[in-house]
């Protein structure tokens with residue numbers, strides 16, 4: 129008998145996403161072996177992920193790998209891995225600011241970082257980008273407190289706040305070197321404040337029949353829009369120096385429309401094929417930074433707060449407030465990221481052992497052709 133591979137795992141909600149958190153030491157060191165194991169733990173490439181932990185949507189098919197750090201500026205390292213749904217692919221090509229919200233609590237739960245009194249700050253090196261973040265959350269009595277009164281749009285109920293701070297960076301905010309480009313006949317602003325993102329005025333896509341206020345399901349059904357967004361993404365990805373992005377998870381595409389609920393802007397964000405039910409943290413940080421750069425495509429759409437105010441990014445299930453600033457680089461002209469901060473919440477859902485599907489053979493759960501009815505048989509698939 130072959131015993132299933134078993135791995136210690138914590139399932140957590142991080143912001144508006146959900147993922148499996150692992151200690152790096154509990155996974156194979158070899159990246160190909162690790163990814164093969166993760167596919168089998170999460171249930172991919174089955175589109176329903178019926179035989180694994182994944183929730184059959186990119187926002188619930190995520191993995192955080194955490195280890196202690198030797199870096200004097202960081203307590204832990206966090207590698208984000210997106211496990212594709214419907215494809216046998218694991219990608220470290222993007223970061224995730226939502227799962228980031230769970231990394232500090234996970235590090236304390238696993239004893240990588242001691243709780244530091246009523247509140248603990250964990251300094252995190254984000255390995256996908258090399259950037260730093262600091263997460264501060266309540267730890268009364270030396271234990272992570274998940275209960276609290278902070279509400280996040282897109283998450284039921286309330287929970288304890290996790291304040292996530294990104295220090296100012298020196299990398300270019302505008303990967304093409306310009307505040308506006310025209311790709312596939314559409315004006316865009318390509319911006320990267322932690323997540324490569326293409327800003328597009330929804331009004332410039334009105335020939336696809338959209339306004340920018342539709343819900344994600346309606347937008348995903350619009351095939352003319354999907355075609356147009358793919359053209360824009362492929363061309364913008366190349367211009368942003370990302371190469372051929374036909375199978376990549378970046379750049380994200382954020383459609384902008386005037387705010388509907390008193391915020392700065394309405395967004396509908398493609399990640400990059402499915403439409404986000406809210407917006408990613410670093411996606412929102414990138415939208416906010418892009419809107420702060422004079423000449424961006426959202427200039428006549430957004431209503432920005434006074435300098436230093438929080439930029440409220442409206443999305444399909446509410447809003448996400450981002451403290452964002454844009455500074456000028458050493459050359460005196462290039463826009464660079466100022467301090468960025470968001471408030472998230474996270475919750476431990478389970479802590480235990482996850483068992484992997486055997487390595488082979490793999491068969492999808494997609495409905496098989498209906499079998500011929502069995503005379504007096506008990507196969508209930510034949511009777512439904």
Ligand code: NQM
Nearest residue numbers: 145224225226408409410411
């Ligand atoms: O932008 C989804 C999410 C994300 C990413 C995605 C994220 C971020 O909401 O920081 O959090 O854009 O693929 O989890």
